[in-house]
Amino acid sequence: MADDLEREQSGAAEEVSVEQQLARTDESAAAEQARADADEADAPPTDEQAPGEPRPLDDVEQELLARLERELGDGVVESADAFGMLVVRVKPEAWRRAAEVSKHELECDYLSFIAGIDWQPAPREGDEAGGDTSSPVQPTEMTFGVGGSAGRMQVFAHVQSTKHHWGVTLKTDVDEGHPHAESWVATYPGADWHERECWEMFGVAFDGHPSLRHLYLPSEFEGHPLRKDYPLLARVVKPWPGLVDVEAMPGEEDGNGAQPAAAEAQSADAQSADADEEESS
Amino acid sequence: MIELAVNVGWGTILAIKTIVVLAIIPLGAIILGYVFLLKMMAHMQSRLGPMDPGGFHGWFQLIGDGIKFIQKEDVMPAKSDRRIFAIAPAVVVISTFLVFLVLPTGPDLVVSDLDVGVFYALAVSSLSVVGVLMAGWASANKFALLGALRAAAQLIAYELPLLLAVVGVVVMAGTMSLQGIVEQQQNGAIFGWDGIGNPFVFAQIIGCVLFLVAAQAELTQTPFDMPVAESELVAGYMVEYTGFRFLFFFIGEFGTAFAFAGLAATLFLGGWAIPHVTDPGWSNVLGPIVLLTKVMLVAFLMFWVRFTYPRLREDQLQAVAWKFLIPIGLANILITGALKVAF
Amino acid sequence: MPKFPKPKAPGLIGGLGVTFKTMLKGAVTVQYPHEREDPPTRARGVIALKEENCTVCMLCARQCPDWCIYIEGHKEKRPPRREGGRERTVSLLDRFDIDYALCMYCGICVEVCPFDALFWSPEYEYSESNIADLLHDKEKLGEWMETVPEPEPLEVGAEGKK
């Protein structure tokens, strides 16, 4: 049966390919076509979500949320939309049940990933971190993203339906002192590796996981690298080469030349900003 | 040659022949290796192969490789069975050497024209399995062991179709002497037409194909190269070998290919014989050249298949032998025998 | 039960045909030391430095994700451009090293350079047997300026770069 199907399909493939191969290669014709299409392409912009502004849930998301709430009851803490994707935060006790509900009620049979988030801002080491002033500066107070959080650590997962093509992101809070969450392995076998990764990267234990052992790192590795307080050693051991190292002219020591490096770095930035107009266009 | 034998005596001429055969093995290996492994494969893969060594199309490449191998350190794994490990490559090469002893390249150019030449050749060629097993076991390596066991199972399974394929020829020729088989083909006629003699490839086409398939398996060439299976077992029983011991295996592999191509050419293509040239002097001179041409033809077929096909799995390999080749071989003998009796 | 799908055996024979046909065609390989391939104009082979244009602004070193550019400079007084003008202060390069062992060839430095001092060259033959030798100084980077090609014209329908 499969063979017949295949032959049929590949036969069809042959036809189209020949046709396509015969497509004109004449450049002027193509260019003309391109110009014609360019006019059409000035379509109205898509319904973009304005940055920072929450968007109401659409019908599919409403439906998914309704099903989740029906099954989990008050296990659902908060829900929000992030660019067309439903984010639902559930209570830690309802985490395993959330997986079962997703799989059976939401028909999300496909596990995309499970991972952790550490919402704590990374400590700025400034000059200690090799003097680096180039790394992005994140806000210093702890804020939580879509769906909120009760504390520093969270576990989140994304499941999808291969049939209905919808998906949902589930989040749950994890106790900071004793980080642990319920395991999803019984529902989604693919959770195995994801949870192992999350365990070694964030130190979140998964109750009911068959064998929590290291996945990426050697078994004697200590620490949880993806936590924000874990330093990136490569940026600490080496001095930042971006520090301004322009020897001042003799007699100028007390003037411009002796500016603190960081200040001068900024001035250099500003100076180049003027000259760098073409970047912005 | 004959005068020489009169003058220098039997012992000396045997020594000379042995030395010649000893030289033929690496020479044949180099020829096949260069022409097919380096050049033909390269061109089949849109490459050129080695171009620099030796100036002309890299002809020196394999010789240079050989020199390199000899210079290399002789490494033995710490836990290997050192003596067996050392002997194994030699066993493989010796089995090749023994095949060449009965392979005629002219009316007089044969070390020993045994009456049971075919039988002997096939018997000694399977000795190499002992060497392979020794190598696999002595390496103290799991990949090597797996490879050796696969090789043993495979070589034993394919002895039978090989033999059955040859029986048809033996029935037609009425002799097991390789010289006799060659003469039969030279003097025979196809339905009364004797323009090219009667190469058994026409009457024994099934046997010929069977022989080539089985020979491919005996040589552990694709599609039957599970023992060395580069993508699975890395290099099978050869995995721990380096330097000149690996060189021995290489010579053994291609020398055996040369020998089997020679056997196939002799059994099915008429060997050294040139139809209507009955003068032994001319035959002695031209015979080796004719045989070499035929050997290259057969080898081309074998290597063409080798570079084109994927490899079977172990159980499929056995299935091919027992469910496919052996029944056909038996049927072939039956038909040949019946026709022989009928005509 | 999956058996051989077709009673005819074109697969095995067809495969032999493919390899045989290829054998008769020419090779596609380039015999490297004897003949060379020309990389396209845009190929990111190596970064060349036009030293005159550099003002030691450190932007490239600062934007480099791998921290592989090392710059040192000093300031000098220069006579004014016009008669009676003010004396100018210029920054001059003392050191401009790129560690090609660290470089990821992303091209950010070339893009951020406001004074067109850095260029991509398709040159690729600068391998070294020692990894430390891949740290190239400004003289070496300057030599590569000769290999920087002219920018090529753009495809039909492209807007010219502003």
Place this chain on the structure above:
Amino acid sequence: MSVDFAVDRQAWRHLADAQVNVELDTGDMILNLGPQHPATHGTLRLVVRLDGERVVSADPVIGYMHRGYEKLTEFRTYPQVTTLINRIDWLSSFANEVPFMHGAELLMGIEAPPRAQYIRNILTELSRIATFLLFLGEMGLQVGALTPPFYGFRDREHVLNLIEAATGGRFHPNFNRIGGLKDDLPWGWVNECRNTMKVVFDACNTLEELVAENEIFQGRTRSIGIIPQEVGAGYGVSGSNLRASGVDWDLRRDGKPYLVYPDLDFKVWTHPDGDSYSRYWVRLQETREAARMVVQMLDRIPSGPIMAKVPRIIKVPEGEVWVETENPLGQMAYYVISKGATGPFRVKIRSASFSNVSILPWLLRGVYVPDVITILGSLYFILGDIDR
């Protein structure tokens, strides 16, 4: 006469959970495939427990190439991240850039101009062709044929030349910018691309004749490594691997619209069997389909700018976005969390191979050693995509 290479199609049901060969306990052998092994193309290590040549259990050991990209992204600005994520799946780097750029653009509320979208899409499909051509050849090597990989490499070269001519990088284009592209196409590229697509069609035909139609290849791959739909989905197997199991799900068509896929006319290929052969077959068809899409887009490519208006210093507003795309290897997705800085706060990189390989312990139980290689080959993973 034909030889029956058939294996019981339902064998996985018996073998997967039953302990193999209990009554004839010959003692297990632990074989270490990798990290340096020709079949694991990279540094995947498989600890395989063998009973004879049959696999009792297999445990993949990964992490030999772990580079910690999720950590590194937190120390880099958005433009600097592009050059990192190039190296996740290095065979189709351009396709890796697209979802990240798309995510950042969503967060910033800007959209790349149509011409840029088209060029992005063409290059994404080209990288798909390059990846699959290599696979189509390399799969031959996994089952022991020496010649097909060379054809794969040879024909992929044409595509790589195209990518290099446009982006300047053969493997790591780094061509996407937030809001568009670094540069427009060079003169004559469109024509060159059209000609190359003919080469691609030829290459597909050649490889089909040499590999897919070969009876030995079919005997080696049919009924081997069957992934049932529900198991595959549960493990997160995606892309061609899942479509080969009959799941009609392609993010180019079914996901949130990205690039110009909604405008294109293409077919999503599926195969009902779910075995190694069907994975090969689906990728073969997808290569052709991709080439057809490229030809379509070449005809339609609009003129215009290639960069939207973007601020010089890119600061991405606070927010979270999940962007998924159909990469050659499967679902490639980024969960980008921004806190309004010049760099991301956290990026979860959901790479396809990681999940595709996580099914191996389940899939390899009860198969023979040669089939381990076939299955590894047909799943088609890139180590950088597993380890990140």
